[in-house]
């Protein structure tokens with residue numbers, strides 16, 4: 001390698017996200033909202049999908065437009081198998097091809113595990129695992145053709161520890177790690193990275209069950225995480241073309257212990 005080549009390789013900036021089209025599912029949730037804002041700040045155009053919170057989705061789109069960004073909101077119930085393809089079709093028609101998929105929407109209904117019905121189990125897996133797979137399946141061919149893509153699955157530390165929601169939640173999140181490993185190796189030669197981010201106990205979300213203060217003693221750093229901290233790590237993952245096939249925990253030191 002020449003000196004010039006070395007100099008170039010250390011001074012070439014990382015691939016920016018400016019001008020890219022991103023889809024963030026669950027954009028109306030605590031973490032999703034922070035992800036949308038972080039991506040817009042990086043210059044991406046963002047489509048956020050949501051389940052029920054139409055007013056919140058409108059608010060977020062208005063906030064993005066107020067700072068000169070571009071965003072749209074798409075209502076879509078991810079329990080249905082046809083929804084992921086419909087979301088992508090709608091986003092492509094409005095904004096163009098999806099370069100960045102952040103599969104963040106999640107369901108976490110706490111239930112005693114003996115009471116979980118077949119319907120409860122299937123619903124959890126449909127939203128948390130099948131929908132992320134179908135979204136990736138629909139977006140990957142275009143990413144591969146364009147030689148650029150980013151897929152980030154929002155998992156949970158429950159995939160490692162079992163967690164506190166239920167076995168169906170933990171299993172659905174662990175399934176995302178399998179998807180990550182299956183896809184990452186196959187897509188790496190095409191400029192497409194695939195990673196998972198596994199947070200735990202993030203405040204300001206609809207998902208944190210119970211009184212958060214009772215949970216503090218489980219967290220070595222002694223505080224709950226914040227959506228902005230999840231978004232910050234997500235951006236670092238999405239910017240980095242050399243990071244793929246990884247599951248990164250963001251849990252205040254909870255796992256491993």
Ligand SMILES: NC(=O)c1ccc[n+]([C@@H]2O[C@H](COP(=O)([O-])OP(=O)(O)OC[C@H]3O[C@@H](n4cnc5c(N)ncnc54)[C@H](OP(=O)(O)O)[C@@H]3O)[C@@H](O)[C@H]2O)c1
Pocket residue numbers: 025026027028029030031032049050051052053054076077078079104105106107108127154155156157198199200201202203204205206207208
């Ligand atoms: N908060 C935590 O401590 C924590 C810890 C580990 C992992 N996570 C993961 O982080 C991700 C984001 O969760 P959050 O903490 O931000 O929770 P949240 O505030 O409850 O947000 C959940 C999001 O998912 C959407 N969603 C749920 N069911 C849906 C469905 N059937 N169809 C379409 N969208 C649906 C919700 O949309 P609507 O509200 O519009 O219906 C909402 O935007 C999830 O995957 C979760 O498992 C969170």
